[in-house]
Amino acid sequence: MSRYARQIAVAELGPEGHARLRAAHVLVVGAGGLAAPVLQYLGGAGVGRIRLVDPDRVAATNLHRQTMFREADIGVAKSRAAAAAVTALNPDCRVEAVVAALDPSNVEALCDGTDLVLDCADSFAASYILSDACQAAGRPLVSASVVGLDGYTGAFCGDAPSLRAVFPDLPQRLGSCAEDGVLGPVVGVVGALQAQMALALLAGLEPSPLGQLVTFDGRSLRSGGFRFADAPEPARGPRFLAPGAVTPADFLVDLRAEDEAPLMRPFAHRLAASAFGPGGPMPTTGQRAVLCCRSGQRAWTAAERLGVVWDGDIFLVALGDPTGDTL
Incomplete structure (x- = not known):
């Protein structure tokens, strides 16, 4: 147990919280920049099982922000390369690599048996697909997004409103890292916040981050956010x-x-x-x-x-x- 001595010493976690982490099974969708801190912190903390889903292969353009990968990983399936990195970090953590794209036909099977879902994909479609599935199953979802120098992460579903309740309408313009660029440290900050939300939920820390959204502005180096526990679910949405x-x-x-x-x-x-x-x-x-x-x-x-x-x-x-x- 010397590996985990420092985190078990945290009064809010203790042996009971650590035991919950070891028994946990999570789904991580996307093995890119957000997933890099998420996977390293969850794996390092001793989360028992991770199912990691991503259809892509490592490219040279990924390396400036997707810090789990090395030059030698170019051309390798991201989920497999990331799974190998987590296993090398902590063999206690079992990582199942799935080389596939998430869509409505496989989302229930991918979520099956998991306690928590982390949305680390650069896809607003994946975010809504995951939110719909998690809301129906009563499963918590920690979703994050970064474009340019701005990002957010939030804990949805479970006992909290869904992502649709917070974002019922399509913004006038939706960016992406391919179109608008993205700065690596901003992805790292938001991914670390996403990992902290996930660990708090898995370990049962209070107050729960469910129903909370945190923003980060890489220009001013300031964070913000709000609670949305009372946000109404939209009556209709595509x-x-x-x-x-x-x-x-x-x-x-x-x-x-x-x-x-x-x-x-x-x-x-x-x-x-x-x-x-x-x-x-x-x-x-x-x-x-x-x-x-x-x-x-x-x-x-x-x-x-x-x-x-x-x-x-x-x-x-x-x-x-x-x-x-x-x-």
């Missing part, structure tokens, strides 16, 4: 659908440009998000609307416009980023 669940009976719209990608299915309509609204195209009675694009952002915008004139089912499909550059 849900994500797995690409494989699309059928010819759907009103399927591919919102990507012709020079961006071929149609998702031969029966899809290629339209822009601005086409929807009063006087725009609509599904027929009994059809469900399925709107797809690369990240889900344009699909969400189109869903908001279509929802003004259509009260039927609307689903979104995020077809993926061909760059594979996870935060």
Whole structure:
């Protein structure tokens, strides 16, 4: 037990809290920059089991912020390289590497048997998919995001409101690390806060971070945040659908440009998000609307416009980023 002597000496944790960590099983989605501090701190603290999910391989552009990887890892599946690094740090921690993309068809299976989910993916679609699944199962979700010099992390679901309750509407503009860049230390700070929230939840520390969001501004080096324990759940919001669940009976719209990608299915309509609204195209009675694009952002915008004139089912499909550059 000498490995854990310093953390067991923390009065708020003690042997009982440490025992909870050793018995815990967590799901980490994304093996990039946020996951680097998350995995190292959870592994170092002796969390018993980690299921790590990421579809990508290590690239040279990852190395400035994804600090678990080395030059020799380029080309290796991120989940496998990160799992090996955690095991080298602490063989007490069992890490299951899953080389796959998260989507609505596999989210329940990936979450199965876990006590807590950590969203470390550079994908707002993954965040909402995880939030919907965790809310339905009553499982806590610690989600984080960083773009440029700004980031946040929050503890959702479980006994707290979902991510949809805090972010019910799509922001006017959603950035990504590939488009807007990201500074490595900012990712490290936010990832460390995310790890602390997860360890507090797993160990049963009080007060619980559930229902709390923490922000970090890398310009001013200041943090902020707020409690959202009383945030109401939205009555309606677009849900994500797995690409494989699309059928010819759907009103399927591919919102990507012709020079961006071929149609998702031969029966899809290629339209822009601005086409929807009063006087725009609509599904027929009994059809469900399925709107797809690369990240889900344009699909969400189109869903908001279509929802003004259509009260039927609307689903979104995020077809993926061909760059594979996870935060």
